[in-house]
Amino acid sequence: MDNRRTFIKKSGLFLAATTLPLPNFLLEKKKLGVALVGLGYYSTQLLAPALQETEFCELRGIVTGSPEKIPExxxxxxxxxxxxxxxxxxxxxADNEDIDVVYIVLPNALHAEYAIKAANAGKHVWCEKPMATTAKECREIISACEKNKVKLSxxxxxxxxxxxxxxxxxAETKPCGKIRELEAAAGFNGSDLGWRLDKELGGGAMYDMGVYSLNAARYSTGMEPIAVTATHSTRRPELFEEVDETTNFTLEFPDGIIANCSTSFGQNLNNLEINCENGWYYLRPFQSYSGVKGKASDGTVLEPFGKNQQAVQMDDDALAIIKDKPVLVPGEEGLRDIVILEKIYESAAxxxxxxTL
Structure with a gap:
C-alpha cells in the first residue's frame, strides 16, 4: 500500500526559561500546532475549516501521499x-516544534500503525473513530502513548x-426515572463508499457508522453491556462483497435495560430514543455535524447548539494538553467500543x- 504514514513526537508546548508555572490565562493563549495526517473528505471539508474556528489550536502542517494537493x-x-x-x-x-499534535484521519485499519508511530515520535495523538479495528490494536496504542507520556484522545x-x-x-440524574430500553440508529444510503467497501482497510457499516449507535447506547445508560446479539443483512450483495451493509444488534445492560441498535450504508438512520419508567426523551438527529436537537416527555426542548462540533472537540482536547488534565474521550473509551464491536461481528458470524461480554 503506497499510503504509508509515519510521525514522531516531542511535546514542545511550554516556552521555558522559568521555573514558575505559567498562569492559566497565559496557557490558554498558547495555541497548539496540529498536523492532519490524511487529506480525505473529513480533513478537507470538516477538520481544516474547523481549525480556523478554534481558540487553542491551529492547523500548522499536513502529511499526504498526494503531492498535487499541497499547493492548494x-x-x-x-x-x-x-x-x-x-x-x-x-x-x-519529531524535530518540528511547530507541531504539537498529530491528528490521524486515515482508513480505519491504518489508525493503530500511525497512532503508535506518532506516540513514539513524542507528539500528542488525536485519532479518529473507530480507534482501531481490533481490541489488541487499541491496547497497543494506549501502551505506546503511556510509554511516551503523550496524551491520546x-x-x-x-x-x-x-x-x-x-x-x-x-443517565445519572434519571429525570424520567429508570431507563427501560433505548434505540440508537446511525446510517446513510450511499454507494460511492471508497475504502469503506474494503475489508482490509477496515470498511463496513459497523466500523464506520455503527460506533455511533454503540457509543450512544453506552453513554445514554452510563453502563457497560453484559451481552450482545447481532445480524448482518444486505440488499446490494454485488456492492457489499467483503463488508457489512447493514448490522442490527441488541445490547443487554444491567437492570434489564435493552438497547436495540442499527447501522447501515443502505438506509438513512439518525435517532437516539430513550424510554424510561416515567417518560421518555430523544435526540433527532443525534449524530449529524450540526442541528442535533431533542425533546423530553416533560416538555423540555433541547435546542441545536450553534458552535462547530469539530472546533469544540479540538479545543477541549487542546486545553487538556495545555493544562495537563485528563482528556474527555481517552483511549480506554475507544477500546471499550472495539471490544464490544468484535463480539458484534462474532455474533453475526x-x-x-x-x-456475553
Missing part, C-alpha cells in the same frame, strides 16, 4: 514548506456536543448467537 492547502492555510510531509519522511516531524465528537452531554447527565 498551502495557499488556503498558509503553512510553510517545512511543515509539509509525505509518508516516507513523516518521522522528521479519540475523535468521538458527539461526547463534546452540548445536547449529547445533557443525555449523558440524564454465528447466526445471531447471544454472546
Amino acid at each position: 492547502w498551502q495557499k488556503k492555510y498558509g503553512f510553510k514548506d517545512a511543515n509539509v510531509y509525505n509518508y516516507e519522511n513523516m518521522h522528521q516531524i 479519540i475523535g468521538y465528537r458527539m461526547q463534546h456536543e452540548k445536547n449529547t452531554q445533557t443525555i449523558m447527565k440524564w 454465528n447466526a445471531g448467537k447471544r454472546l
Whole structure:
C-alpha cells in the first residue's frame, strides 16, 4: 500500500526559561500546532475549516501521499514548506516544534500503525473513530502513548456536543426515572463508499457508522453491556462483497435495560430514543455535524447548539494538553467500543448467537 504514514513526537508546548508555572490565562493563549495526517473528505471539508474556528489550536502542517494537493492547502492555510510531509519522511516531524499534535484521519485499519508511530515520535495523538479495528490494536496504542507520556484522545465528537452531554447527565440524574430500553440508529444510503467497501482497510457499516449507535447506547445508560446479539443483512450483495451493509444488534445492560441498535450504508438512520419508567426523551438527529436537537416527555426542548462540533472537540482536547488534565474521550473509551464491536461481528458470524461480554 503506497499510503504509508509515519510521525514522531516531542511535546514542545511550554516556552521555558522559568521555573514558575505559567498562569492559566497565559496557557490558554498558547495555541497548539496540529498536523492532519490524511487529506480525505473529513480533513478537507470538516477538520481544516474547523481549525480556523478554534481558540487553542491551529492547523500548522499536513502529511499526504498526494503531492498535487499541497499547493492548494498551502495557499488556503498558509503553512510553510517545512511543515509539509509525505509518508516516507513523516518521522522528521519529531524535530518540528511547530507541531504539537498529530491528528490521524486515515482508513480505519491504518489508525493503530500511525497512532503508535506518532506516540513514539513524542507528539500528542488525536485519532479518529473507530480507534482501531481490533481490541489488541487499541491496547497497543494506549501502551505506546503511556510509554511516551503523550496524551491520546479519540475523535468521538458527539461526547463534546452540548445536547449529547445533557443525555449523558440524564443517565445519572434519571429525570424520567429508570431507563427501560433505548434505540440508537446511525446510517446513510450511499454507494460511492471508497475504502469503506474494503475489508482490509477496515470498511463496513459497523466500523464506520455503527460506533455511533454503540457509543450512544453506552453513554445514554452510563453502563457497560453484559451481552450482545447481532445480524448482518444486505440488499446490494454485488456492492457489499467483503463488508457489512447493514448490522442490527441488541445490547443487554444491567437492570434489564435493552438497547436495540442499527447501522447501515443502505438506509438513512439518525435517532437516539430513550424510554424510561416515567417518560421518555430523544435526540433527532443525534449524530449529524450540526442541528442535533431533542425533546423530553416533560416538555423540555433541547435546542441545536450553534458552535462547530469539530472546533469544540479540538479545543477541549487542546486545553487538556495545555493544562495537563485528563482528556474527555481517552483511549480506554475507544477500546471499550472495539471490544464490544468484535463480539458484534462474532455474533453475526454465528447466526445471531447471544454472546456475553
